[in-house]
Amino acid sequence: MAKQWLFITGTDTDVGKTVVACGFLAAANQQGLRTAAIKPVAAGCEVTEQGMTNSDALQLQAAASHKLSYQQINPVALEPAIAPHIAAAEAGLRMSASRLVGYCRGVSLMPVDTVVVEGAGGWRVPINSRETLADVARELECAVIVVVGMRLGCLNHSLLTMEAIRRDGLQIAGWVANILDPEMPRLQENIDTLKQCINEPCLGTVPRLDDLSAERVADFLTVPGQ
Known part of the structure; x- marks a missing residue:
């Protein structure tokens, strides 16, 4: 089968991209697919015995x-x-x-079926004065999954993000509603509005969980194309 590239972006920072990315990795693993993960750039790293490491990247490595x-x-x-x-x-x-694309393409030589690439922040995060992480997804020709952090403002952020991805000529594989605040006013109405306004499929709604293991999150997700 052809290698599937999935780029995980979000409507903002701290919306649960890593949680959802690990969930998709676990769901694909459960279907017998061989998976790999990349976080090309991570800010917010700590000095460890391994050198500079980032907690999100370590979660992807484990999943x-x-x-x-x-x-x-x-x-x-x-x-x-x-x-x-x-x-x-x-x-x-x-x-x-x-350069970031080159790092990612090194994984294309690996014996895997699905490669999950996690971005940083939202779709238009700059990597220099002229380019953004969207350019990395575009060069890799990834299908994009948008993680929507369910909080006030998510409708506008979601629709603008979808519009930008389509303008960049990339396929949106789907989106995930990640519930950051279970007490959000009119939570279900907001999710319903997104389903009405976004043509691409909702690949899952992830509730607020005490157990954030990749396997537990996978229970609420559908792997695109499967």
Whole structure:
């Protein structure tokens, strides 16, 4: 079967991209698919015995069935939890879409069926003065999954994000409603509105969970194309 590339983006930062990405990895694993994961750039890393590591990238590493080294999963690890292009400039690093794409394409040689690429923040996060992470997804020709953090403002953020992805010429594989606040006023009405306004399928609604294991999140997701 052809290798499936899925790019996980979000309507904002801290909307649950990693939780959902790990859920899709677990769901694909359960279907017998061989999976790998990449987070090309991560800001908010800590100095460990392995060098600079990021908790999101470590979760992806654990959830994928094909075990890559940390450096393969997160080739650009930046310490401050700030916009990646600012953190890279402060560290004296020159990020470019072509370089990040090159890191990702190294995984194409691996014996895997599905590659999950997790972005940083939202769709238009800059990586330098001219390019954004959207350029990485576009060069890789990924199908995009949008994680919608269910909170006030999510309708506008979701529709603008979808509009931008379509304008970039990429396929939207679907979207996921991730419930950040179970007490959000008119929560179900907001989810229903998104289903009415977005043509692409809702691949799942992830409730607020005490157990955020990849396998538990997978129970609420449908792998696109399966």
